Amino acid sequence: MREITYREIEAKGALNRVQGMPFEWSLNPYVGCAHACSYCFARAYNARYRERDVGEAFDRNIEVRTNFVERLRRELQRRPEGSVAIGTATDPYQPIEGKYRLTRGCLEALADFPMPTSIITKGPLVVRDIELLQRLDAKADLTVYFSVPCVDEDIVRKTDPGTAPPRQRLRALRMLRDAGIDAAVLCMPVLPGITDSEESLNRAAKAASEAGATAFRHRPLKIDREIRDYYI
Numbered sequence: 379m380r381e382i383t384y385r386e387i388e389a390k391g392a393l394n395r396v397q398g399m400p401f402e403w404s405l406n407p408y409v410g411c412a413h414a415c416s417y418c419f420a421r422a423y424n425a426r427y428r429e430r431d432v433g434e435a436f437d438r439n440i441e442v443r444t445n446f447v448e449r450l451r452r453e454l455q456r457r458p459e460g461s462v463a464i465g466t467a468t469d470p471y472q473p474i475e476g477k478y479r480l481t482r483g484c485l486e487a488l489a490d491f492p493m494p495t496s497i498i499t500k501g502p503l504v505v506r507d508i509e510l511l512q513r514l515d516a517k518a519d520l521t522v523y524f525s526v527p528c529v530d531e532d533i534v535r536k537t538d539p540g541t542a543p544p545r546q547r548l549r550a551l552r553m554l555r556d557a558g559i560d561a562a563v564l565c566m567p568v569l570p571g572i573t574d575s576e577e578s579l580n581r582a583a584k585a586a587s588e589a590g591a592t593a594f595r596h597r598p599l600k601i602d603r604e605i606r607d608y609y610i
């Protein structure tokens with residue numbers, strides 16, 4: 379078992395302005411991610427902007443922004459323009475969300491002050507919030523993206539060691555689709571020599587389609603210099 383420590387911190391703000399992305403704002407109630415994917419680009423962010431180790435400091439020392447929802451509510455009252463993506467630098471449904479419910483708090487705030495929203499996750503825990511997602515969906519555009527880089531469970535155990543198996547993610551996707559929520563698959567990143575065969579991509583696309591995904595997108599691996607040695 380991997381031992382993970384959690385530290386409570388105060389966030390200075392919640393909505394983070396982003397540029398060059400298909401959304402204007404991002405929301406990340408946690409810092410670091412227990413899902414521990416070896417290729418995670420957010421490891422490089424951790425090193426570049428927070429001067430932290432790209433390995434255990436990212437995936438075994440998680441920070442919890444306990445005042446995040448309160449900050450978000452204050453910011454949403456000012457009616458920011460644009461759309462928001464939840465979970466761009468950490469998984470909003472990583473296991474500790476079961477205790478702190480910060481992602482749920484963010485969705486409640488967005489349901490009160492709606493803006494177009496997307497969620498990116500590998501966490502089946504998202505099904506806990508189906509009714510809330512329906513409430514938000516009735517007021518604003520909402521898409522839940524499930525990250526499923528491949529469906530080979532032996533590979534996933536090595537590359538995404540802290541995550542739920544792909545079949546559980548796809549089962550969660552099916553539940554969201556059955557509840558009328560737009561849910562798609564991001565088959566990203568495609569790992570050279572590991573998941574880039576036609577067979578691997580076809581299997582992932584077929585599984586996504588069978589689960590009811592409304593879209594299937596893929597993109598090759600991009601390795602920032604900070605995590606080059608770690609990934610190799």
Ligand code: SF4
Pocket residue numbers: 411412413414415417418419420466467468469500
């Ligand atoms: S689930 Fe996402 S944020 Fe978490 S380690 Fe994996 S790629 Fe990074």
